[in-house]
Amino acid sequence: MKRKFKNDLRLIGGILLVAIICFILFFATLEPGDFVQISVNGKAIKSFDLNKNTEFEIVTGENDEQINLLVIENGYAFIKSANCPDKICEHHIKIKNSGETIVCLPHKVVISIESVQYEN
Numbered sequence: 093m094k095r096k097f098k099n100d101l102r103l104i105g106g107i108l109l110v111a112i113i114c115f116i117l118f119f120a121t122l123e124p125g126d127f128v129q130i131s132v133n134g135k136a137i138k139s140f141d142l143n144k145n146t147e148f149e150i151v152t153g154e155n156d157e158q159i160n161l162l163v164i165e166n167g168y169a170f171i172k173s174a175n176c177p178d179k180i181c182e183h184h185i186k187i188k189n190s191g192e193t194i195v196c197l198p199h200k201v202v203i204s205i206e207s208v209q210y211e212n
């Protein structure tokens with residue numbers, strides 16, 4: 093009986109160890125990116141240097157009625173304001189790591205952090 097308990101502990105310890113290693117690997121691969129890529133409707137339209145503070149109005153829609161204000165500040169990118177109905181993009185946390193994205197579904201706008209710059 094005691095022996096079985098010990099084995100259980102070992103199993104739990106093993107699972108925990110694997111979980112911790114996965115956790116560390118996940119965060120170790122998070123690296124700050126260098127560029128902010130803007131895509132509209134799946135097409136890359138513009139990219140910015142993540143290390144230069146700037147503001148850019150992403151204007152989309154048939155009559156240019158959809159607006160997302162992208163702000164790059166101190167190495168972070170975020171949507172400062174948007175006139176989309178759900179405002180999910182506006183409430184998204186600031187992003188800075190390569191591979192992170194902010195998506196505005198209603199406007200079909202994707203902001204992503206990249207480590208390489210694509211052609212504008």
Ligand SMILES: [Zn+2]
Pocket residue numbers: 174176177178179180181182195196197198199
């Ligand atoms: Zn939005």
